[in-house]
Amino acid sequence: MEQLLxxxxxxxxxxxxxxxxxxxxxxxxxxxxxxxxxxEINDAFDVSIPAEEIIPENFNSAAAIWALIEKxxxx
Amino acid sequence: MLxxxxxxxxxxxxxxxxxxxxxxxxxxxxxLVASLVFYWLAGPRYxxxxxxxxxxxxxxxxxxxxxxxxxxxxxxxxxxxxxxxQRKSFKAREKKKRFxxxxxxxxFNFGMLAVLKYTGFAVHNVNRLLxxxxxxxxxxxxxxxxxxxxxxxxxxxxxxxxxxxxxxxxAERHPLKFLLFVSYFPQLVQGPISRYADLGPQLTAGHxxxxxxxxxxxxxxxxxxxxxxxxxxxxxxxIKALLDEPASYxxxxxxxxxxxxxxxxxxxxxxxxxxxxxxxxxxxxxxxENFNRPFLSRSTKEYWNRWxxxxxxxxxxxxxxxxxxxxxxxxxxxxxxxHFGNAVGKRIPVYLATVATWFLTxxxxxxxxxxxxxxxxxxxxxxxxxxxVPLYTRFYRRFPRLNESxxxxxxxxxxxxxxxGVIRTLDCYRDVPLTFRLxxxxxxxxxxxxxxxxxVLDLGLGRADWILLLIATxxxxxVSLWGIREPVRAKLDRHPTAEASAxxxxxxxxxxxxxxxxxxDASQFIYNQF
Amino acid sequence: MEVAVKKxxxxxxxxxxxxxxxxxxxxxxxxxxxxxxxxxxxxxAEYYEETSPHQVLFVGDCEVYENFSPITLWEEYGITxxxxxxxxxxxxxxxxxxxxxxxxxxxxxxxxxxxxxxxxTPQNEAYNRMSIDGMRWSxxxxxxxxxxxxxxxxxxxxxxxxxxxxxxxxELSGEDITxxxxxxxxxxxxxxxxxxxxxxxxxxxxVPLEDYTVPQTCMDYLDKMREICEHYGVELILxxxxxxxxxxxxxxxxxxxxxxxxxxxxxxxxxxxxxxxxIDWERDTYDAGLHLNVWGAEKLSTYxxxxxxxxxxxxxQKNDAVLSGIWAEKCAAYAAEKANAVSPY
Numbered sequence: 001m002e003q004l005l006x007x008x009x010x011x012x013x014x015x016x017x018x019x020x021x022x023x024x025x026x027x028x029x030x031x032x033x034x035x036x037x038x039x040e041i042n043d044a045f046d047v048s049i050p051a052e053e054i055i056p057e058n059f060n061s062a063a064a065i066w067a068l069i070e071k072x073x074x075x
Numbered sequence: 076m077l078x079x080x081x082x083x084x085x086x087x088x089x090x091x092x093x094x095x096x097x098x099x100x101x102x103x104x105x106x107l108v109a110s111l112v113f114y115w116l117a118g119p120r121y122x123x124x125x126x127x128x129x130x131x132x133x134x135x136x137x138x139x140x141x142x143x144x145x146x147x148x149x150x151x152x153x154x155x156x157x158x159x160x161q162r163k164s165f166k167a168r169e170k171k172k173r174f175x176x177x178x179x180x181x182x183f184n185f186g187m188l189a190v191l192k193y194t195g196f197a198v199h200n201v202n203r204l205l206x207x208x209x210x211x212x213x214x215x216x217x218x219x220x221x222x223x224x225x226x227x228x229x230x231x232x233x234x235x236x237x238x239x240x241x242x243x244x245x246a247e248r249h250p251l252k253f254l255l256f257v258s259y260f261p262q263l264v265q266g267p268i269s270r271y272a273d274l275g276p277q278l279t280a281g282h283x284x285x286x287x288x289x290x291x292x293x294x295x296x297x298x299x300x301x302x303x304x305x306x307x308x309x310x311x312x313x314i315k316a317l318l319d320e321p322a323s324y325x326x327x328x329x330x331x332x333x334x335x336x337x338x339x340x341x342x343x344x345x346x347x348x349x350x351x352x353x354x355x356x357x358x359x360x361x362x363x364e365n366f367n368r369p370f371l372s373r374s375t376k377e378y379w380n381r382w383x384x385x386x387x388x389x390x391x392x393x394x395x396x397x398x399x400x401x402x403x404x405x406x407x408x409x410x411x412x413x414h415f416g417n418a419v420g421k422r423i424p425v426y427l428a429t430v431a432t433w434f435l436t437x438x439x440x441x442x443x444x445x446x447x448x449x450x451x452x453x454x455x456x457x458x459x460x461x462x463x464v465p466l467y468t469r470f471y472r473r474f475p476r477l478n479e480s481x482x483x484x485x486x487x488x489x490x491x492x493x494x495x496g497v498i499r500t501l502d503c504y505r506d507v508p509l510t511f512r513l514x515x516x517x518x519x520x521x522x523x524x525x526x527x528x529x530x531v532l533d534l535g536l537g538r539a540d541w542i543l544l545l546i547a548t549x550x551x552x553x554v555s556l557w558g559i560r561e562p563v564r565a566k567l568d569r570h571p572t573a574e575a576s577a578x579x580x581x582x583x584x585x586x587x588x589x590x591x592x593x594x595x596d597a598s599q600f601i602y603n604q605f
Numbered sequence: 606m607e608v609a610v611k612k613x614x615x616x617x618x619x620x621x622x623x624x625x626x627x628x629x630x631x632x633x634x635x636x637x638x639x640x641x642x643x644x645x646x647x648x649x650a651e652y653y654e655e656t657s658p659h660q661v662l663f664v665g666d667c668e669v670y671e672n673f674s675p676i677t678l679w680e681e682y683g684i685t686x687x688x689x690x691x692x693x694x695x696x697x698x699x700x701x702x703x704x705x706x707x708x709x710x711x712x713x714x715x716x717x718x719x720x721x722x723x724x725x726t727p728q729n730e731a732y733n734r735m736s737i738d739g740m741r742w743s744x745x746x747x748x749x750x751x752x753x754x755x756x757x758x759x760x761x762x763x764x765x766x767x768x769x770x771x772x773x774x775x776e777l778s779g780e781d782i783t784x785x786x787x788x789x790x791x792x793x794x795x796x797x798x799x800x801x802x803x804x805x806x807x808x809x810x811x812v813p814l815e816d817y818t819v820p821q822t823c824m825d826y827l828d829k830m831r832e833i834c835e836h837y838g839v840e841l842i843l844x845x846x847x848x849x850x851x852x853x854x855x856x857x858x859x860x861x862x863x864x865x866x867x868x869x870x871x872x873x874x875x876x877x878x879x880x881x882x883x884i885d886w887e888r889d890t891y892d893a894g895l896h897l898n899v900w901g902a903e904k905l906s907t908y909x910x911x912x913x914x915x916x917x918x919x920x921x922q923k924n925d926a927v928l929s930g931i932w933a934e935k936c937a938a939y940a941a942e943k944a945n946a947v948s949p950y
Contacts, residue, residue: 081759081761286613537775539774539775540775571609571612571613571615571616571617572612572616574613574616575613575616575617575619575620576616576620578620579620579621579623579624582624583624583627583628583631586628586631586767586768586771587631587767587771587774588771588774589771590772591768592759592762592768592769592771592772593730593757593758593762593769
């Protein structure tokens with residue numbers, strides 16, 4: 001989780017990722033950010049997030065992203 | 076049948092009356108018949124291609140659905156017998172089967188689109204290559220018919236197919252209900268490109284008569300006609316005059332073209348969408364919005380989130396994301412990270428996918444190099460400004476109050492609109508080198524005096540028409556801004572007298588000042604050709 | 606809630622009424638008035654001002670409304686007549702105007718000028734409007750609209766002329782206000798007086814045509830015209846006015862003559878008789894041979910009146926006091942306008 005927050009903060013230092021739950025809905029993460037993020041996550045956690053998982057529910061908060069990573073790691 | 080023809084008005088009026096006279100369970104059948112008649116009138120032969128897309132997509136969708144069900148049944152039956160690994164590999168195998176079917180559906184339908192829309196362009200380019208290598212014989216450019224709205228309905232159908240594959244929606248079982256989703260006529264000519272999850276169930280559900288839906292819907296239709304007839308078709312007269320001999324209208328005329336075409340395409344396209352969405356709303360069907368005041372965008376990236384939204388999200392969801400996160404791309408990223416450093420490695424997927432997406436977006440707009448260059452220029456602007464983000468951050472740190480200032484936002488919006496307008500002229504001038512030269516002429520040909528010496532009155536509009544065009548454009552934007560917090564129709568809804576007066580006034584204004592009928596060239600919606 | 610619905614309905618009704626009223630006003634405002642220029646556009650509507658019946662009805666194009674003078678026919682022979690003609694009036698337009706008039710009155714003879722048999726298809730939107738806009742609403746008008754429309758036209762614009770003329774908002778002039786609800790008279794029983802003089806200087810060049818056959822559509826309308834006259838018991842007389850331009854081909858003349866012969870109709874080609882009529886091509890035309898001026902028209906009317914009296918049994922109505930009163934007014938107005946002209950004689 002901490003590693004994920006580091007990645008997110010590097011992307012947007014001005015955003016408080018721990019509390020926000022509207023990262024997609026409010027347009028804080030745009031499509032370019034998402035792809036950069038996924039690339040970093042794939043690299044850092046050795047998972048591979050497929051395109052069909054790129055839906056707002058999975059990316060609206062750091063917690064949701066973390067849940068996605070864990071789900072993919074299990075499968 | 077153009078939206079601006081008397082036939083269409085009659086057609087829509089009859090449909091609307093019939094829609095609410097029909098039993099609710101039959102409303103969708105009426106819509107289907109109306110859609111097929113609409114398409115039939117555009118060209119009976121086009122119908123074949125529409126039916127091919129609808130039936131192939133339906134079949135593949137059903138197959139994938141059946142396969143998924145069978146997979147679940149097997150898994151349940153084998154719950155005890157199979158190990159986790161066994162279940163996993165079975166699932167993967169079945170998914171691969173579905174993927175192959177998906178691929179088949181995609182190749183067939185995009186293949187049809189490619190052949191019909193792009194063969195001419197491809198052959199033309201091959202000929203140029205042959206010519207460059209000294210060949211004397213060239214290939215004949217085949218003349219293929221381009222079915223109306225093929226880009227729109229193909230994209231909509233393929234989004235359905237991918238969504239079924241991704242298990243976001245389950246396949247439609249009723250073939251005729253599915254045909255309605257593909258052929259729903261109001262959005263056939265120029266979008267929006269709807270998703271099955273949003274539109275499918277709404278189309279086939281029954282809708283009780285609601286005065287509010289009908290009033291709001293028709294009010295939006297009326298406003299669409301105002302934009303289209305009073306503004307867009309009037310501006311189009313000058314645009315056509317300028318395009319008659321583009322090379323001789325340099326300097327100031329290029330700037331005029333940029334601004335006029337910006338206004339024209341905005342009024343035409345959003346007006347057309349207003350008619351589509353409004354008519355649907357009058358039948359209780361809510362379509363996805365395609366615009367969100369794009370002229371307020373502070374950056375190109377934002378602009379593309381506000382202009383032709385359904386096309387943008389289509390490319391994002393079905394091209395940009397899959398391409399950027401696919402395994403080969405991620406492997407390439409990893410490889411680059413090891414060899415060229417972190418900075419390069421993490422940019423690889425974004426950059427390659429962005430370029431590919433914009434190349435395809437350009438190609439989608441038309442079979443021509445001008446459209447491809449247009450797409451790539453958009454891409455360039457987006458990527459350059461992405462790289463400039465640290466610069467902006469520093470800039471705003473120094474002028475912290477600027478970011479809050481409305482004036483600064485206005486400056487940014489004006490800059491974005493102008494930039495988009497400049498790039499967009501590629502799609503009217505058509506010829507790429509000529510467009511570049513004309514852009515240059517804005518700084519080298521100082522004929523700005525023509526604005527005041529009466530020369531602009533020779534472009535098809537007299538003084539009164541120019542003034543009318545300016546006022547109507549200002550009104551259009553003012554109304555758009557007025558509706559930001561609360562839709563204008565909601566404001567009017569509370570004051571029946573004001574509502575009735577506004578409708579009557581707009582109707583009469585369109586009747587008098589609309590650029591329709593003999594003396595004005597009836598024009599096709601610009602997006603019809605895509 | 607109940608009140609809100611009532612208010613909504615009331616507002617809707619009021620707005621609809623307002624739109625209809627304003628629409629009518631706008632239509633009156635935007636419709637061309639044809640008063641200060643192109644007066645021939647105002648001819649068709651003038652027919653409805655007539656208060657007395659006519660013995661002879663003329664239908665046709667400019668070759669009737671500028672070449673025949675009903676005033677002369679009255680003054681010299683006591684024949685009452687009316688010309689229902691407009692610029693480049695096509696044969697189906699003449700037919701539908703005749704159809705309309707025969708339902709309103711019972712003349713003794715109908716005179717049709719045959720020049721328009723050269724056009725088998727709709728020609729010109731502006732001329733269509735001039736022939737049709739002036740008609741009142743009837744099945745005849747609808748027929749004329751359907752038969753006349755060019756490809757770019759929509760029938761609905763005849764039902765709601767504002768849809769056609771709305772673009773005149775930026776060219777409205779004082780004329781449109783002055784004649785918002787009224788019109789001046791421009792013709793004398795459909796005759797448009799021309800007082801200029803421009804001698805004939807040349808003959809139209811003979812240009813070979815691909816096909817000299819009169820279009821079948823025209824022959825069909827000629828049949829319909831003949832049948833409707835038979836139906837109402839009215840004699841149909843075919844004429845070709847003495848206009849040098851445009852060229853009236855001998856082949857066409859032969860076909861019309863044969864048609865008249867076959868159906869027992871009179872056909873007079875006045876072009877061939879112009880010497881006998883006494884037309885002086887130096888002085889009796891105002892546009893070098895396309896149309897006659899008032900002096901030429903009077904000569905032609907004198908000649909034709911004689912034919913009508915002697916061969917077609919028309920009798921003088923001068924002993925009818927009411928008619929005489931009505932016509933005396935018309936003659937006075939006619940004389941006053943003619944008095945302003947500079948006579949070539």
